[in-house]
Structure formats: structure tokens, C-alpha cells
Amino acid sequence: MKPLKYLVTLLLITMISNLNAQEKGDIKGIVIDKITKQPLPGTNVMVIGTKKGAATDIDGVFFIKNLEEDIYKIKINFIGYQSYIETEVRVIRNKTTYIEEIELIQSVISTEGVSVTVGTFQVDRRAPVSNYTYSREEIRRSPGAAGDIFRALGTLPGVSSSGGEFSAFSVRGGSPKENIILIDNIPFDKVSHFNGGSEEQDKQGGRFSIFAPNLIEEANFQAGGFSVKYGGKNAAFLDLKIKEGNNENMTLDGRLDVLGWELNYDGPSQFHRNTSIVISARHQDFTRILELIGQEEFGSPRFTDIIIKTTTNINPRNKISFLGIFAPEKFDRTTTDVFESDNFASIDLTDLDEGKTLIGLNWRILTGKSSFMKNSFYYRGNNRLVTIGRANPIINGTLPQSEKDIHKKYTVRQDYSEIEFGIKNDFTFAPNSQSTIIAGVEISHTNYDYKRTQFGLDTLYVFDQDDFRPDPSQKFIVSSPDFVNFEFDESKINLASYAEYSWTPREKISFNTGIRYEYNEFNKKNYFSPRLSAKYLLNERTILNFATGIYYQVYKLDVFNAGKANIILKNERAYHYVFGLVRYLRDDLKLTTESYYKHLDDLIVTNDRTSGIMSNTGDGWAAGIDLSLIKRFVGKFYGQISYSYAKSERDDNYGDGSYPSDFNQPHIFNILRGH
Incomplete structure (x- = not known):
């Protein structure tokens, strides 16, 4: 009977593990250079508040698995580029959330001690003057806009x-x-x-x-x-x-x-x-x-x-x-x-x-x-x-x-x-x-x-x-x-x-x-x-x-x-x-x-x-x-x-x-x- 008991226990553990895995979701995305659109292999991508993370492959693609259903922030770091935090990444169980082309901006190598590096805002020195960016989540959350980008701009x-x-x-x-x-x-x-x-x-x-x-x-x-x-x-x-x-x-x-x-x-x-x-x-x-x-x-x-x-x-x-x-x-x-x-x-x-x-x-x-x-x-x-x-x-x-x-x-x-x-x-x-x-x-x-x-x-x-x-x-x-x-x-x-x-x-x-x-x-x-x-x-x-x-x-x-x-x-x-x-x-x-x-x-x-x-x-x-x-x-x-x-x-x-x-x-x- 003992072998049967061990087999049943093993099956139960496997089923529970599969069930827990199905309750979780994944994040996939690609990191590229904002100016040249080239992929950035070796970029470090971390999910803030967790120990989860990944590095991009030769095509700039990263894959982070087994995250609880929630809204996350991910931090992207690459040598020679401004660090950036992607906010409001929504993970849904049994789904892979795809983030379209995260674009990083090169940092200017400073000899004068002046270098702007801000996490949630990207500082593009080639942008003429002030510009504003709305993400899909920000448009969705804008009060009174009902998901309408033109009302959100108001x-x-x-x-x-x-x-x-x-x-x-x-x-x-x-x-x-x-x-x-x-x-x-x-x-x-x-x-x-x-x-x-x-x-x-x-x-x-x-x-x-x-x-x-x-x-x-x-x-x-x-x-x-x-x-x-x-x-x-x-x-x-x-x-x-x-x-x-x-x-x-x-x-x-x-x-x-x-x-x-x-x-x-x-x-x-x-x-x-x-x-x-x-x-x-x-x-x-x-x-x-x-x-x-x-x-x-x-x-x-x-x-x-x-x-x-x-x-x-x-x-x-x-x-x-x-x-x-x-x-x-x-x-x-x-x-x-x-x-x-x-x-x-x-x-x-x-x-x-x-x-x-x-x-x-x-x-x-x-x-x-x-x-x-x-x-x-x-x-x-x-x-x-x-x-x-x-x-x-x-x-x-x-x-x-x-x-x-x-x-x-x-x-x-x-x-x-x-x-x-x-x-x-x-x-x-x-x-x-x-x-x-x-x-x-x-x-x-x-x-x-x-x-x-x-x-x-x-x-x-x-x-x-x-x-x-x-x-x-x-x-x-x-x-x-x-x-x-x-x-x-x-x-x-x-x-x-x-x-x-x-x-x-x-x-x-x-x-x-x-x-x-x-x-x-x-x-x-x-x-x-x-x-x-x-x-x-x-x-x-x-x-x-x-x-x-x-x-x-x-x-x-x-x-x-x-x-x-x-x-x-x-x-x-x-x-x-x-x-x-x-x-x-x-x-x-x-x-x-x-x-x-x-x-x-x-x-x-x-x-x-x-x-x-x-x-x-x-x-x-x-x-x-x-x-x-x-x-x-x-x-x-x-x-x-x-x-x-x-x-x-x-x-x-x-x-x-x-x-x-x-x-x-x-x-x-x-x-x-x-x-």
C-alpha cells in the first residue's frame, strides 16, 4: 500500500503545483534604442517589489514568468542608457502581458558632473520642448474621459x-x-x-x-x-x-x-x-x-x-x-x-x-x-x-x-x-x-x-x-x-x-x-x-x-x-x-x-x-x-x-x-x- 500512497501524494502535489502555476501570469517585452530602434541585448529588467527579473536576449526580448495577478512596475537598466521605470504593467492570470518596444535613451557621458537620470520620466534631449506622453493605462484611468484619448488630453x-x-x-x-x-x-x-x-x-x-x-x-x-x-x-x-x-x-x-x-x-x-x-x-x-x-x-x-x-x-x-x-x-x-x-x-x-x-x-x-x-x-x-x-x-x-x-x-x-x-x-x-x-x-x-x-x-x-x-x-x-x-x-x-x-x-x-x-x-x-x-x-x-x-x-x-x-x-x-x-x-x-x-x-x-x-x-x-x-x-x-x-x-x-x-x-x- 505504501507505493500507492506515495503515488497518490505525488499526484496531488503535482496537481496543486499546476493549479498554482495556472493562477499566475507572465510578462514579455522588447527593449530597443529610442533613436536607432536597435535591440539592446543584455538589458536588466526587474519587477519592482519582487525578486523576479530577466535579461534581454540578442533580439532585445525578455520574459518574466510566474507573477501573481496584479499591477506591477518594472525597472529597466542598461549600461550607457538612462534607467527607466515602466509603470502600470497589468498581469492577468493564465495570460502573457506583452509590452511593446520599451525605448531607452542614451546617457551623455559626463565630464562636468551633470547628467539627467529620472526613472519614470524619459529625458529626451533631442525633443524640442516639453512633450507629454499618455500610456494606455493612463488613458484608461483618466477621470471623465471614459477611455477617450481626446477627452483625456483636456x-x-x-x-x-x-x-x-x-x-x-x-x-x-x-x-x-x-x-x-x-x-x-x-x-x-x-x-x-x-x-x-x-x-x-x-x-x-x-x-x-x-x-x-x-x-x-x-x-x-x-x-x-x-x-x-x-x-x-x-x-x-x-x-x-x-x-x-x-x-x-x-x-x-x-x-x-x-x-x-x-x-x-x-x-x-x-x-x-x-x-x-x-x-x-x-x-x-x-x-x-x-x-x-x-x-x-x-x-x-x-x-x-x-x-x-x-x-x-x-x-x-x-x-x-x-x-x-x-x-x-x-x-x-x-x-x-x-x-x-x-x-x-x-x-x-x-x-x-x-x-x-x-x-x-x-x-x-x-x-x-x-x-x-x-x-x-x-x-x-x-x-x-x-x-x-x-x-x-x-x-x-x-x-x-x-x-x-x-x-x-x-x-x-x-x-x-x-x-x-x-x-x-x-x-x-x-x-x-x-x-x-x-x-x-x-x-x-x-x-x-x-x-x-x-x-x-x-x-x-x-x-x-x-x-x-x-x-x-x-x-x-x-x-x-x-x-x-x-x-x-x-x-x-x-x-x-x-x-x-x-x-x-x-x-x-x-x-x-x-x-x-x-x-x-x-x-x-x-x-x-x-x-x-x-x-x-x-x-x-x-x-x-x-x-x-x-x-x-x-x-x-x-x-x-x-x-x-x-x-x-x-x-x-x-x-x-x-x-x-x-x-x-x-x-x-x-x-x-x-x-x-x-x-x-x-x-x-x-x-x-x-x-x-x-x-x-x-x-x-x-x-x-x-x-x-x-x-x-x-x-x-x-x-x-x-x-x-x-x-x-x-x-x-x-x-x-x-x-x-x-x-x-x-x-x-x-x-x-x-x-
Whole structure:
């Protein structure tokens, strides 16, 4: 019996051990050089608060096994590089948590005793001025954002949002349409649903992000003075990185409720061993919700978002990722909705159908031990068909008894599309730890197709004092189809190239100098944008920043829509001057102060809304100071306090003087705390 007893005991011990192992999870990741993207073999990776750790292999990959389900912080150390702490690494039992490419920054070998080494903040001396980074966990935890990166950005200094209704953001007095937005290195600014409405609402941007929660892996934001790598807009830039799929294990989840449905897949592709895939699909229909709360008068808004990203590691030197975004939306407001409104307060009719599409391919090649090339190929499209009109609920003084009694008249239809094919090539070479050279070329072919049709005569009761009226004493304008109907169909090429040299001649100081060239075939003009930035280390925890440069902004489809003569307009121009100070109070606590001045000229302004003619006569300025104190999630809590004072004015130079810009917001204060 004894052998049987020992066998049973051994089996029980084995089963308990397997059970305990199944209750634990693993961490896998890769460590690379931030500038050259080369893997860093031999990097030491430790899980803070445990005795667990690992070293990276020849491809920079590390694997840490058997961790209890929890949220961890891992510390990464490599000789000659700044130490870095990756916070909020979530381990789930029976799963392998994959950390995408932890990028380390080289330390400057110091002979003067000045070297910035801060754990939870990476100090990139090649970054022009203050920049902010949000991780996926930080976006998820941001109070009130509900996982929406654009609402989360509203807590940053210099950034103002329009409250809970809108998902867009404005920066330092600029319009939301003046921000550069990149999705995996591809320009794409159609990132929200239901843009527009009234004239004022159109300026605010969209209401719902096209990105479901937990889809953005990282967001990098800079409010001004940015590098020559970025152009086409003159306010700020936001670089969003869609998360890569976990090639170790699969996660599938979904949701079904009164609002709609959602389905997410994250895991191996099943068709290629070295390919991972992320699929995010959702549909939201607010019609039923509005009915339940008695607000059906607002109409029927609904949208769908389908986002797919695949990542393939062909070999250690070649990495390819594919990105597809399809985001249609539909909104209609009919006579049924007008009938439900209180006292027929709103009589607007709308039938909107819009689709946003992005298809992109990124190919990164490690061309040498200290260089890499990134090629991006993309197609992006935006198709929009909207018909607007008005209902007349009162006929001969009689109120309608049902929606069938309401007379309706559709007045204007707008049908337009914007299609662009583009190629981007970026090359980075770091001959030594003191120098970096980057250069790039961008080519895009854009087609604008627009048609505006008015059905019969229309009477307008909203106009500016300078709008043309045959009889100035009239308090209305009669609009004729002959005056409104318009077609525009043009295809042109836009070119851009840039070069930048980053140099650290001494341990305390570093410079970035570069120039960007842009050609706009629509107006057939060439533009050169020189830019300069510098950093000076006062001591091991204090840095002074400076940046200046010229930034040009390409006008968009709405300028063409107003009138074909507007095609000759020049690009708008901005001069940036930025001064800042960064103080690392602790490894997890950073204080930033930044002052700025922006001079704007060649601004496009409307001469007469009835004719649609525009000109480059406008100018303006913006100035202010941004303060922020950021506490990273080390210990029991994280938080942020920020304050911005700003003033922004414009002048159309029509003799009426200057006025505050539409997004002038003198005081912005935010406080955030989480556990």
C-alpha cells in the first residue's frame, strides 16, 4: 500500500503545483534604442517589489514568468542608457502581458558632473520642448474621459476642450482643425463622429472618438515648437500609436446593450506565426436611449467603427504593420422628431451619411547598427452626403395633430469626397551619441470633389453686417440657386521634405536645427520652414528649453467649397517662440513651466458669406504661460495639476479692429488624482 500512497501524494502535489502555476501570469517585452530602434541585448529588467527579473536576449526580448495577478512596475537598466521605470504593467492570470518596444535613451557621458537620470520620466534631449506622453493605462484611468484619448488630453496645460459634449480639443487659442494628428505615423484627422451642426458647433469638432477604449497604446503630444518632421498644420501635434496584438495568447471579449454592440480580438493571427492582430469593432445607436429619456426630438445618431491592425516581425531587422480603419456614421432628423420637440422649438431637418476610411502600411527596416528607415504607404478617404432643410409645423395658424401634418422643405444638399494616396519615407542615422541626423520625404495625391445644390429660393435670416444685400434695409437675404449651386473637382500633388541635425557639443547643452520644404500644387507655391530648438542642463534635475520656427498650414476642403476662386489662397503662416523650464522634483514628480508667443499672418478670412470669396488678409497672435505638476503612478496614487493663462486675438483687417479668437480661453485649471 505504501507505493500507492506515495503515488497518490505525488499526484496531488503535482496537481496543486499546476493549479498554482495556472493562477499566475507572465510578462514579455522588447527593449530597443529610442533613436536607432536597435535591440539592446543584455538589458536588466526587474519587477519592482519582487525578486523576479530577466535579461534581454540578442533580439532585445525578455520574459518574466510566474507573477501573481496584479499591477506591477518594472525597472529597466542598461549600461550607457538612462534607467527607466515602466509603470502600470497589468498581469492577468493564465495570460502573457506583452509590452511593446520599451525605448531607452542614451546617457551623455559626463565630464562636468551633470547628467539627467529620472526613472519614470524619459529625458529626451533631442525633443524640442516639453512633450507629454499618455500610456494606455493612463488613458484608461483618466477621470471623465471614459477611455477617450481626446477627452483625456483636456487635462494637459495649454489644451482646452469643449466639455463633455465634444471630443475635439484646441491648443493655445487655435482651432481643433489646426492640430496635426498622426495614426501610426500616417496623417489622419477624421478621428471623431458628428462634426458640425450649427456654425458654432462645427468649430468645436466631433462628439465621439472613432477609437474604442484601450485601443490606443500610446499618445505623444506637443503644444508648439515641434520638429520639422511635422507639417501641414500650425498649432500642435498628436502622435497616436494603435496597440499591437499579443502574439503569445488570445483575448476575445464583447458587449451587447441598449446602446449597441462591441467585439474585440487581440492575439495571434492564426495565419502566420510571427503575425499578431488586433480587431476592434463596435456599433452605437443613440435612437433608443433618446427615446427612453424623452429626448427623441434630437434625431437618430448612429455610427460604426471597425479598426484592424496586424504586426509582422519578418526578421529582427524588418517589421511590417497594416492598419485599416472604417468609420461610417448616419444622422437624420425628420418631421417625426420635429413633432416631438417642445412647442416646435427646433424645425431643422437633416439627412447625413458619412464614411471615413484609412488603409495604411508601415515598414521599418534596420539599415545598420546606428540607422533605420521607416516607409509608410496609405490611402485615406472621407465621403459625406448631407441634405438640410426646415419643417413648417404651423399651417394657416393650425398646429399639427401628427407628423404627417407637418410640411417639410429640403433646401440644400452637399455631396463631397476627399481622397488621398500618400507615401512617407523617414531615415534616421546616429553616427555617435552626440549627433543624430534625420531626413524624410512625403508625397501625396489628393482629390477634392464637391457639389452643392440648392432646391429653389431660400430666405436667410442670419448674416453679417458686411454680407451683400440688394436692399441694406432688408433684415433677410433671398438666396437663389444660381448664386449658391457650385461644383468643384480637382486633383493635385503635395510635396514635402525635411532634414534635421541634433547635436550635443557639450554635456550641458544640445541643439536641434532643421528645415522643412513644402509645395502646394493647388496654389502652386513653395514654402520653407526653418526651425531651431535648444536645451540647457542647469543641474541634474533642471532643464531649460527654447524653440522657434515657422509653420505653414494648408487650407482644407471647406475653403474650396466656399468658391473656386479660393484655390489661389496662400497657406497660413505662424511664427512660434517657446521658452520653458523643467524640474524633476523626484523620480516620479515633474514640474513644467512654459511660456510662448505665436504670431500669425496670411490668415484666411471670409470677405462676404453670401459670395464665399475669401482672402489672406487676416493676422493675429497668441501668448500665454502653462504650468503643470505631474505625479506618476509610483506608490499609492498618481495625479496632475495644471494651470494655463492665455490670450489669443485675430484681426481680419477690414477696419473693425481686433477681436478674441473663437478659442480664446484666458484661464484653464485642471486637477486630477487617482489611485
